[in-house]
Amino acid sequence: MADIKSLIAEFEKVALNPAKSAAELKKETGKKLIGMFPYHLPEEIVYAAGMLPVGMWGGQTEIKLSNKYLQSFCCSMIKANFEMGMNKTYQKVLDGVVMAAYCDTLKCICEDWKVAVTDMPLIAMYYPQNRKIAAAIDYMGAEFKKAQEQLEAIAGKKVTEADLEAAWEVYEAYRAESRKFVKLVAKMPKTLNATVRHLVIKAAWFMDKKVYTEKLAALNAAIEAAPAEEFNGKKVLVEGIMVEPIALLDAFVENDVCIIGDDLSHQSRMFRIEGRKEGTVYEKMAYRIADAYADPLLLDEKKEHGKELIDMVKEYGADGVVVCAMKFCDPEEYDYPIFKEELEAANIPVLYMEIEQQMESVGQYKTRIQAFAETLA
Amino acid sequence: MEQKEKLSSKQMLNDLMADHYQSALDAKADGKLVAWATSIAPQELLTTMGINVVYPENQAAAIGARKEAQKFIDHSEGRGYSVDLCSYARVNFGYQQLKKSESQDIPMPDFIYSCSNICHTVLKWYENLAKELNIPLIIFDLPFNHTYDVQDHAAKYMKGQIEEAIKRLETISTKHYGKKVEFDHDKFKAVMEQSNATSQMWKDATMVAKAKPSPLNGFDLFNYMAGIVTNRGTKAGYEVFKAWKEELEAKAAAGLGPWKPGEEEKFRVMWDGIACWPYLGSTYKGLKNNGINMVTSTYPDSWTILYDNGDIEGMAKAYSGIYCNSNLQNGVDRITRIVNEYSLDGIVFHSNRSCKLLDFRQFEQQRQIEEKTGVATVLFDGDQTDPRAFSTEQYNTRIQAFLETLENKKEERRKG
Ligand code: SF4
Numbered sequence A: 001m002a003d004i005k006s007l008i009a010e011f012e013k014v015a016l017n018p019a020k021s022a023a024e025l026k027k028e029t030g031k032k033l034i035g036m037f038p039y040h041l042p043e044e045i046v047y048a049a050g051m052l053p054v055g056m057w058g059g060q061t062e063i064k065l066s067n068k069y070l071q072s073f074c075c076s077m078i079k080a081n082f083e084m085g086m087n088k089t090y091q092k093v094l095d096g097v098v099m100a101a102y103c104d105t106l107k108c109i110c111e112d113w114k115v116a117v118t119d120m121p122l123i124a125m126y127y128p129q130n131r132k133i134a135a136a137i138d139y140m141g142a143e144f145k146k147a148q149e150q151l152e153a154i155a156g157k158k159v160t161e162a163d164l165e166a167a168w169e170v171y172e173a174y175r176a177e178s179r180k181f182v183k184l185v186a187k188m189p190k191t192l193n194a195t196v197r198h199l200v201i202k203a204a205w206f207m208d209k210k211v212y213t214e215k216l217a218a219l220n221a222a223i224e225a226a227p228a229e230e231f232n233g234k235k236v237l238v239e240g241i242m243v244e245p246i247a248l249l250d251a252f253v254e255n256d257v258c259i260i261g262d263d264l265s266h267q268s269r270m271f272r273i274e275g276r277k278e279g280t281v282y283e284k285m286a287y288r289i290a291d292a293y294a295d296p297l298l299l300d301e302k303k304e305h306g307k308e309l310i311d312m313v314k315e316y317g318a319d320g321v322v323v324c325a326m327k328f329c330d331p332e333e334y335d336y337p338i339f340k341e342e343l344e345a346a347n348i349p350v351l352y353m354e355i356e357q358q359m360e361s362v363g364q365y366k367t368r369i370q371a372f373a374e375t376l377a
Numbered sequence B: 001m002e003q004k005e006k007l008s009s010k011q012m013l014n015d016l017m018a019d020h021y022q023s024a025l026d027a028k029a030d031g032k033l034v035a036w037a038t039s040i041a042p043q044e045l046l047t048t049m050g051i052n053v054v055y056p057e058n059q060a061a062a063i064g065a066r067k068e069a070q071k072f073i074d075h076s077e078g079r080g081y082s083v084d085l086c087s088y089a090r091v092n093f094g095y096q097q098l099k100k101s102e103s104q105d106i107p108m109p110d111f112i113y114s115c116s117n118i119c120h121t122v123l124k125w126y127e128n129l130a131k132e133l134n135i136p137l138i139i140f141d142l143p144f145n146h147t148y149d150v151q152d153h154a155a156k157y158m159k160g161q162i163e164e165a166i167k168r169l170e171t172i173s174t175k176h177y178g179k180k181v182e183f184d185h186d187k188f189k190a191v192m193e194q195s196n197a198t199s200q201m202w203k204d205a206t207m208v209a210k211a212k213p214s215p216l217n218g219f220d221l222f223n224y225m226a227g228i229v230t231n232r233g234t235k236a237g238y239e240v241f242k243a244w245k246e247e248l249e250a251k252a253a254a255g256l257g258p259w260k261p262g263e264e265e266k267f268r269v270m271w272d273g274i275a276c277w278p279y280l281g282s283t284y285k286g287l288k289n290n291g292i293n294m295v296t297s298t299y300p301d302s303w304t305i306l307y308d309n310g311d312i313e314g315m316a317k318a319y320s321g322i323y324c325n326s327n328l329q330n331g332v333d334r335i336t337r338i339v340n341e342y343s344l345d346g347i348v349f350h351s352n353r354s355c356k357l358l359d360f361r362q363f364e365q366q367r368q369i370e371e372k373t374g375v376a377t378v379l380f381d382g383d384q385t386d387p388r389a390f391s392t393e394q395y396n397t398r399i400q401a402f403l404e405t406l407e408n409k410k411e412e413r414r415k416g
């Protein structure tokens, strides 16, 4: 248990202070850091170029400068990113930024960024939505190649096939270990409460993935060796882009509600797809996009988001689903009415909460989570 | 022999639209395939296959203009659709369930045909339709152009999608009709030719507005737009725009302006964004009463899809390179060109609550264009179909301030 506690503490320390952690990472490794906007991006290539990808998922900052570019109805996460580009928070540690237009907001942000944040290289990408056809795989290959050239320029180093292969292996190992971790939460729902679970996963965004994976493997092993915890609270799945601020996660903990599994872009959607074994690294990266399922950021002809949630509820033995809808997020808002009806038809309780990253108080959420937990059988 | 009276282009347009909707309804009743498509999708493939197609955006606009949107919007919101989503989608989701509108009915689709060159939103919207109606979804995903021009690898991806779509259309048709249906490549060439000709005629007609005064009252653009959305691939569409062009040219030659004689076009402006359909009258009057004529918008170019016949990659580039899908710099340059070519005095920016794609670049666009061209600009809050998101009072106040700037600038110019 001592092992578990101290490993968790390490992750918490990293995840609770992203800016500081990134600065330390840079100092300790001597490597350049590349900021990765939300959603699937070629992290493997960044890693192969001898640099480290760092997550950019908004955060707590006062929204001022970005109002010059964005109306009030822009999602809070991306607004925060934009603000921190404009107020130069990112420039303190990042050597470049990668973004891809996964939604209409991101298309524009990328364009505005070119004007508003000129002191950092920007790599603008597009990932295909018609993602399963051969032409899409080729298209992604061409996009990766272009991104690689830009990244090489920042790194001052050419990336070899061997570099890519090695990076791919690091990422596959990280994703496998992360998949294992989210399953293990069921064994220790108290220790790995909503907040802890979040911070352990989040820490990956601010560490060298190889180092992170080693530590996570140690944590996973320690959990496996430990006795299972008894837990009398309720277990829920969370759905959405991400769940923050931290106080919101604490509200789950305070109500004895365990996040037993997630369908979040910030978490499982990033690592739940296992890579294929054959092909070049570019192809394997592209097939991870082609093989993704029930991801609101990737077109899904069969629209299996609801089915996926229902399957997950069964698999994880969840009592209900809490939708943490990022306000003004189109992709999520289109999916919700459809999967809500499917979950209701399957008699699965759903709590819908609209969230913003810069919330002054989470009081009302606490009450709503409590009320929801009471209704769960 | 009695001379058949020549129809005005407006009457022709009305007939064209009536026929468009009626033939789709008839086709459905006869058991023929019907598709729902986005407004700037490669209709050439559907036209070649002889598949009837209707455009939900166009229907939603009609529903909005006839002030019927709220009931459909309420229905969608009741099902959990957020008030923050595109109101065309909210109207359409409502219609898809209620299936009856006073303004304009459309047949239910047998499959969905969606092209992301106008926005990402339509991918999500149409994905939902396909799911709810349990019908096939054909999509064309045109990568947003972060570069100034469309890149070759993006055009190749689009070409791959066109080839894929052709196969799927054959499969859907074959299954539906119970007999083998093949894509006719010769007919495809003819359709491409017609589509280019109709596009060009549309563009030519709208360009007559360059004359000073402009013979075109730009709010008419919004009406004729329904024609180009629905009939870009038809000869009938071509004829309407030809007649319209001739009327405008005749007016221009006679030195006539946009309105009745005596109503002077004092200022010429461009409208950026979609109309406020439920408030067409108020938005129009707010300008006209002050002698401001909306001469043009980014619309004429958006449906000017031109490419060499038979050149699929060229076609892909034409669809991909439209204003909505272009980067900020490209957009600014286009509008700057419009300002110069149409001798504009100002620009009205519609900050459209529905359309994040157009909105989140608009502030910067406004700044850059002001700086480059020196024209007056104004931005107002509204929505294309949701009647709750527009205030006539706010609009008129903004237009008053705009008018003052226009007058001041004119005075400055006069003084040199
Ligand atoms: S997907 Fe949603 S949360 Fe993410 S950038 Fe787009 S609108 Fe914002």
Ligand code: SF4
Pocket (backbone or CB within 6 Å): B057, B086, B087, B088, B089, B118, B119, B120, B121, B122, B274, B324, B354, B355, B356, B357, B358, B384
């Ligand atoms: S209004 Fe904007 S968001 Fe809605 S369909 Fe048109 S382009 Fe897309």
